[in-house]
Amino acid sequence: xxxxxxxxxxxxxxxxxxxxxxxxxxxxxxKAQPFCDGSHKGSEFKPTNFVADEKxxxxxxxxxxxxxxxxxxxxxxxx
Numbered sequence: 001x002x003x004x005x006x007x008x009x010x011x012x013x014x015x016x017x018x019x020x021x022x023x024x025x026x027x028x029x030x031k032a033q034p035f036c037d038g039s040h041k042g043s044e045f046k047p048t049n050f051v052a053d054e055k056x057x058x059x060x061x062x063x064x065x066x067x068x069x070x071x072x073x074x075x076x077x078x079x
Contacts, residue, residue: 008062011072
């Protein structure tokens with residue numbers, strides 16, 4: 001199993017809108033971080049869909065190593 005590229009060693013703070021669907025980049029190659037731009041095509045990676053349940057600031061994982069799905073869990077601090 002391939003490991004994703006580390007896009008950033010910090011989370012991406014994004015203000016999300018209630019009911020809107022977001023496509024988090026799982027491969028780390030997207031130029032539109034933290035979201036997918038299709039750069040994963042031809043690889044085993046696929047974006048992870050996230051639908052916001054309320055308007056709020058979300059900290060999306062930038063290192064792509066989080067054990068908490070699309071959300072930062074602090075793993076970047078040990079990279």
